Amino acid sequence: MIKRTSFTTVIETYDIAEPLIKAIREHIKSDTTYQEFEWLVKRWKANPLKKKNSYFSCCNKKAINDGLRTFCLLIIPGSTTSLFTRPVNKVT
Numbered sequence: 001m002i003k004r005t006s007f008t009t010v011i012e013t014y015d016i017a018e019p020l021i022k023a024i025r026e027h028i029k030s031d032t033t034y035q036e037f038e039w040l041v042k043r044w045k046a047n048p049l050k051k052k053n054s055y056f057s058c059c060n061k062k063a064i065n066d067g068l069r070t071f072c073l074l075i076i077p078g079s080t081t082s083l084f085t086r087p088v089n090k091v092t
Contacts, residue, residue: 003044004049007044007049010040010041010044011041011044011045014041017034021037
């Protein structure tokens with residue numbers, strides 16, 4: 001769960017901070033400063049997130065336009081709440 005919610009933030013933060021981390025290591029003469037952070041980033045980059053289908057991709061979809069906005073009606077089979085609406089810009 002942590003990887004799914006923080007992947008982009010961790011990777012981008014490391015990419016931005018890497019020159020600083022290298023400078024700190026050189027200045028204090030230590031190769032172990034931020035080593036856990038570097039280890040995590042290398043591990044996550046070697047095994048990036050896979051695209052996951054959204055919860056609603058398995059549902060039947062129908063578009064309704066009320067004149068002001070377009071809604072996507074999601075019919076969830078077997079659900080006690082069978083209709084869910086969400087405004088969308090463009091229905092494909």
